[in-house]
Amino acid sequence: MGNKKPESKEVEQYKQFEKNFETKRPVFKNCLKAFLVGGFICMIGQAITYFYIYFFSFTEQTAGNPTVATMVFISMLLTGFGVYDRLGQFAGAGSAVPVTGFGNAVISAAIEHRTEGFVLGVGGNLFKLAGSVVLFGVFSAFVVALIKTILIKLGAI
Amino acid sequence: MKKLVTLTFITVLTALLTSCNTDATQNSGMSLIQKSDPDPIILDEKSEDKQKLVSSIKKDVAKFDELYDVAVVKGEEEILVAYKVKHMQRFHMVKIEGEINKMLEKKYPKENFIVSSDYKIFLEAVELNDKMKNPDFSEKDAKKKLEEIIELKKELT
Numbered sequence: 001m002g003n004k005k006p007e008s009k010e011v012e013q014y015k016q017f018e019k020n021f022e023t024k025r026p027v028f029k030n031c032l033k034a035f036l037v038g039g040f041i042c043m044i045g046q047a048i049t050y051f052y053i054y055f056f057s058f059t060e061q062t063a064g065n066p067t068v069a070t071m072v073f074i075s076m077l078l079t080g081f082g083v084y085d086r087l088g089q090f091a092g093a094g095s096a097v098p099v100t101g102f103g104n105a106v107i108s109a110a111i112e113h114r115t116e117g118f119v120l121g122v123g124g125n126l127f128k129l130a131g132s133v134v135l136f137g138v139f140s141a142f143v144v145a146l147i148k149t150i151l152i153k154l155g156a157i
Numbered sequence: 158m159k160k161l162v163t164l165t166f167i168t169v170l171t172a173l174l175t176s177c178n179t180d181a182t183q184n185s186g187m188s189l190i191q192k193s194d195p196d197p198i199i200l201d202e203k204s205e206d207k208q209k210l211v212s213s214i215k216k217d218v219a220k221f222d223e224l225y226d227v228a229v230v231k232g233e234e235e236i237l238v239a240y241k242v243k244h245m246q247r248f249h250m251v252k253i254e255g256e257i258n259k260m261l262e263k264k265y266p267k268e269n270f271i272v273s274s275d276y277k278i279f280l281e282a283v284e285l286n287d288k289m290k291n292p293d294f295s296e297k298d299a300k301k302k303l304e305e306i307i308e309l310k311k312e313l314t
Contacts, residue, residue: 053280
């Protein structure tokens, strides 16, 4: 397993030929866009955190929960209005990685499958993409907690 | 056009909601951004010894290079010490809190301290300081407020 067959001359030639016509991905530009838009989303999140600390009785430690809920809610509204899709096309990972991407994934799946009915369409597909976020989020949290527990038991921390 | 109306509606709603704050007064309003350096408060029997004690606690804590604003409130049983950490030092917040706790316990072994680096706790301490200047604000109210702040500090979720 794993041994690749040596490619024939024609295939190699074709690959070279194809390379000349391939549009190059502007990796640096994409990274910059993702960085700026992602950073801007996080800045809004920070402002909302301060809003909750300032006007409600939330401390820095407890303000995280309502902030996440608000950010997800805003991105759900924006997805519904069709604004977030454009932002996603422009910024790529910058709009998908923050928690707002989670809201977008949920609502866009709901809109997409609305025609299939509420139970099998919306209900069945709502967590199509977000499900994997939840699953691997919970699993990685479990692994990290396990490592921390072991380290504490061993007296390393 | 419809989008514009929706966006304007959301903006106006946010502006209206955020302007409904009546609690914040003078100093506390800006203390999240600026250095406010509040005077220490004593909610216990006022004596010269206690005045000296709180002043020296404030001085000792302010000696830490990583901090830039310290508020001290002395209640009947506990002394609340709230401080703001310089932005680039916020990675070491746990370490700084440990060091301050250690120093305070060593220097003032008889006193019972509650130490917090949380913005909210600091904000509330400054607000209490502001309210104390109002002659209508009784000592009983002040003690109740301190209790509330301590409860807020203990809250985790």
